[in-house]
Amino acid sequence: MADTATGLLPAQQVTLDAVRTPSQQRPVYPNDFAAELRQQSEDALAELVETARQLDNRGVWISKRDLAGVFGCEARYLADADTPFEWSVPTARGTVLHKAVELSIHQRFEPQDAVSAAVERLVADDENLGSFLAVATAGEHADLLAGCVALLTRFDETFPPMQRSWRPAAEVKARARLCGGAIVLSGKYDLTLGTPASVGGPDGGQRAGKVIIDLKTGSRTPTDPEDLRFYALVETLSVGVPPLGVGSFYVAEGRIEHETVTAEVLDSALRRTVDGIGKLVTLRSGDREPRRVPGPPCRWCTISADCGPGQEWLSDPDD
Structure with a gap:
């Protein structure tokens, strides 16, 4: 550099x-x-x-x-x-931001334009993301775009403009x-x-x-x-x-x-x-049973309902 x-x-x-x-x-x-x-x-x-x-x-x-x-x-x-991967506004937000940053390396965009171009490219390249956006509500679309524009604006203000x-x-x-x-x-x-x-x-x-x-x-x-x-x-x-x-x-x-x-x-x-x-x-390979380590991720773990250590951690008021 x-x-x-x-x-x-x-x-x-x-x-x-x-x-x-x-x-x-x-x-x-x-x-x-x-x-x-x-x-x-x-x-x-x-x-x-x-x-x-x-x-x-x-x-x-x-x-x-x-x-x-x-x-x-x-x-x-x-x-x-x-568990099959499912798109959501939070997961799509990170992907769209990364693509917007990638596009901005080669051409200067206003954040709104960069995000719109990123969404367009991602929908064309990723069938699964395109399917998610096709059924997303107007509110989810607005949430995604607004969040990405805000993040990209923040990125532009705090990361130095990248020189060729x-x-x-x-x-x-x-x-x-x-x-x-x-x-x-x-x-x-x-x-x-x-x-x-x-x-x-x-x-x-x-x-x-x-x-x-x-x-x-x-x-x-x-x-x-x-x-x-x-x-x-x-x-x-x-x-x-x-x-x-x-x-x-x-x-x-x-x-x-x-x-x-x-x-x-x-x-x-x-x-x-x-x-x-x-x-x-x-x-x-099945040579051993998986370890169970309770902690904050138990709050959103898909198997916590059937996990003894996880349920014990979740039921402890101190945690």
Whole structure:
């Protein structure tokens, strides 16, 4: 990204300062850094390969949502996985905002126009979303559009205008195939800025330069930092160079929580990912019963009525 910007609003400047690192201060990694990380990953997962192939010969796909689910209430995670996805105004709001931001990268829109264009594109590309909007009431339509315009306006006021030199990209799909495809780490980044660069020469190394950003339209969750570290791991394994940093941008707050990616961060992400994959594979194979972890999610859990620990938690007045 460029190191200078002028005419920014105070919140925009704060965001830019959080993610900007001068070129000479960006870390340089050895050319074999990603290859060694991949080898560590595959060595740690080797004993799971046979079971993973039995579960699905196309590979067991792992997302940040899978890891968050298995480190929470496993019973709820399995129940949610078996429940067909249904569109609602809140879920559509986040999708529309992401598409509006994506369109705004390439052409300046007023928020109202960007949201309208985003809805039009999404309806054309996504049959399920189109079906939801086709039967939505006028009130739901108005609620969706008004909420998205308000969020996009907030985003424009607090996120610095993206320059072409930053190489911004939205809705970036990334995958890392491990162990011959038996396990696939999968992610989709809401927004990326910058790009890595080769220092040059056989021993020159690779300079980090990309920042991965999650756009959050809802509340903070405890797994937000871990989700982004997982993205950093996927990026390193797929591109071959670690990202410079990762961050969650909370649109309503107009604030970004940014973390610089280091070898230690990637090691932590790798250990958590390997642990989570082990839990997921044994859970999906039926080798053990899912853990039940009561807590605030019990209030909207689809199986709470038949869950003893969940009912006990819900009936406790202190909770």
